[in-house]
Amino acid sequence: MTTSTQVQLVSRPKGWPTPEDFRTVQVELPELGAGEVRVRNEFVSVDPYMRGRMSDAKSYVAPYALGETMTGGAVGRVTESTAEALPVGTLVLHGLGWRDVAQGPADQFRQVAEIPGAPSSVHLGILGMIGLTAYVGLTEIAHLQAGETVFVSGAAGAVGTAVGQIARLLGAGRVVGSAGSAEKVDLLTSRYGYDAAVNYKDAPIREQLPAIVPDGVDVFFDNVGGDHLEAAIDVFNTNGRAALCGAISGYNDVERPAGPNNLWHLVSKKLTLRGFIVGDHAHVAAEFGEKMAGWFAEGKVVFDETVVDGIENSVEAFLTMMRGGNTGKMVVRV
Template sequence: MTEFTSTQIQLAARPHGWPTADDFRTVEVVHGDLEPGQVRVRNEFVSVDPYMRGRMNDTRSYVAPYAIGGTITGGAVGRVVESAAPEVPVGAVVLHQHGWTDTVQADAATFRVLPEIPGMPLSLHLHVLGMTGLTAYVGLTTIAGLREGDTVFVSGAAGAVGTAVGQIAKLLGAKRVIGSAGSAEKVKLLTEKYGYDAAFNYKDGDVRGQLAAAAPEGIDVYFDNVGGDHLEAALAAFNDGGRAALCGAIAMYNTTDRVPGPDNLANIITRGLTLKGFTLASYLHVAPEFQEKMTPWFSGGKIAYDETIVDGIENTVDAFLDMMRGANTGKMLVRV
């Protein structure tokens, strides 16, 4: 066993509005020898995700905010390079939540050993085969109660969750799937690669009007990653008995002023709508069901995916900031 130094990205200040590079700092942390029950892991991929922006605010949420001076935690996948825990041997591929660091040393219980499938990139465990895919599945099934023949609208459809939602919805029997995205290129990708029946560029304006044109018979399910004018558009387009899975509200993550709510909330009453917010931590029990469905879908070539990969742990903040501005297609990752 030997000492080693890890490079970690910490929160230096709470962002006001859009985060900047000055809100973070890169530090070198020296670690001593392994204690019994610990492992040392060299990360291969680190995840950057929209929810992390919310944790940078010191507000009540479903999880504690990041601490000033603390390392940004989140999903990462790596390989064990030293071990003092027989159940997690050297060479094992592990998934964990220790976040933005090139190497991590911690109790073996904080890592989950993953199967290593020849030819399958380890990065997939951080999105379509992992929490991202599970989020999409839970939102559609457990939260929104997707039924065969439903018409589904997905906001932020070209992101990691959105691309999974569209495909899973069709595989579960949705009649029509409609998505919004932030560029003409992403709109084309949704219809040509991800099986969306229709898509539109929300930057063209009038989200309500564009959704009405894309869904002339209305929508039955809304998977919300955006909030704001997209939620308002969905409320206008819902058929009676419509259901919404509220997963994210990226349109409001970086605002500094109070954001007005939709002007058509009365539709919830008159159309008998159900809107339910969720976070994945409360639905991890659905994971075995998801894996039972996703494994044959993926091995059967029925699941497409995109990755936007930035190289180098020192570029993690840039990757995060680019992701927040929509520069990614599919899942944004840092390759360590």
Template sequence: MTISTQWQLAARPQGEPTPDDVRRVEVELPDLTDGDVRVQNEFLSVDPYMRGRMNDVKSYVPPFALDEAMTGGAIGRVVESRSDDLPVGTVVQHDLGWRDVAQGGAASFRAVRPVEGVSLSAYLGVLGLTGLTAYVGLTEIAGIREGDVVFVSGAAGAVGTMVGQIARLKGASRVIGSAGSAEKVELLTSKYGFDAAFNYKDGDVAELLAEAAPEGIDLYFDNVGGDHLSAALASFRDGGRAALCGSIANYNSTGAPVGITGMTNMVTRGLTMKGFTLGDYRHIAPAFAAEMGPWLANGDVVHDETVVEGIDSAFDAFTGLMRGDNVGKMVVEVG
């Protein structure tokens, strides 16, 4: 008998999720059938988009079902197999997170080759969807150009730290980031190569951005929305471009979304603003891997992780992520 410890959604959150909205359960897994594998997860990913999936609304991914295990990125090793394609010991990446043991058809799991000296958790971050999101947003959505002045909101998070570094490697003349503490601001400039950064809690975001980019910006990578997006619209130079990746300022909102100002600048300054999700850009993954691999190996890209220990702490890791407790990618080490 194999028991899988899993997290289920028990209720739709109203505002910030609470422990009453989830439950930790132990599920007895059935015997494997032909083509199935059983995987001991080693790392789980928690991500901002999961908050949207807790709501029963139409989006680019279906909402989590009540009283069923939630899902998300994970990586682990096959411990039992009835598939010739994925023998015992294979390291696999998949979407059956929020549990310590995952099981299903082999087609739901993708074998990856571990990189010596690199934690498997990197496949959930810098070498995975996090890094790819940053790359796609800069290259495919916003079309970064040599000499661009780039502004990144949520810059100390998993995606934001990658955006700043990739922008520099792609020829940005100046990279500016916003974060939620003095410690994170210092980290952006001392470790991640940002030319300037500010704590958005220190004052009006538009004024703080104007101080950091007195001549304006050309490209904005948006992880926050709200006042950050309004500030970018006010700061854009002619022909500016925005890649809209997230809107964390509104994820736990129970009222009307924060209004955006400066929309007339879309016309008067000839701006382009485009939202995206990765589903339509998976074909970019080989180009991303071809560049990110050498960047990481050469030390051109660095990355941080905030690691929370134990499957029992998965929900705490998620709520901590939503509060901004993390630097870089937030992962759960299953143990």
């Protein structure tokens, strides 16, 4: 028998999740059935959206079931197979998440390319859902035009680091961002294509933002919500557009936060604020994949990861990411 180490949700967090909301278990896997594969994961993804699935509130995706293994993106290699299309040794991407060994029908796994000089985790980041999210938000949602100014909240995170670079490649005239430390601010301008950035912990973002966008903002890519959304509304130019990707600042709130107090600008400036879920835009994946493969091969995009070792440390990795302790994509190396 093959044993799989898996992390399960056992109670729904109230406010910030704690290690006690999870358990690590050993699961014995049965022999493969026809058309199935067994995969040893190399990297598992932890992402902000997972916090929402830990609650039982109605959302765009079903909540995690208590007592079941956490699902999410993972990349690994086939170690046993009864499926002709996925022989042993194939690198695959799947959504079975927080476990070291995954098993199931072959159609739950998708073969991905080996990228010379890059870890397989790149398929969880800039070449995968993270990069696609950034591209969709800028093109399908905000309709970025050449020469426009883009503001990005949570700019040093996985999506934010991709947004800055892709916006530049798509012809943005100026790209600015916010992050939570001086080190991250420096990385934004030295590595990720940002023209300017601020540390939102130095002073309220609403006070800092006008100085770095004296000519206003045309596109806002929001990963944070709350005070950052309010600040962006202040500095939007007429016909500004916001792609609302996330609102991590409020994911662990136990009381309803106050809303922005400047929403009248939506009328006076003729603004568009549109939320989006990347899964609704699968039709863009091929276009993104072709462009990103070219940019990546030409060295026009870079990526960083924050890596936590050991599937048993997935909860620690998730909580660290939620507190902003990552630069770029947070992954668990199995």
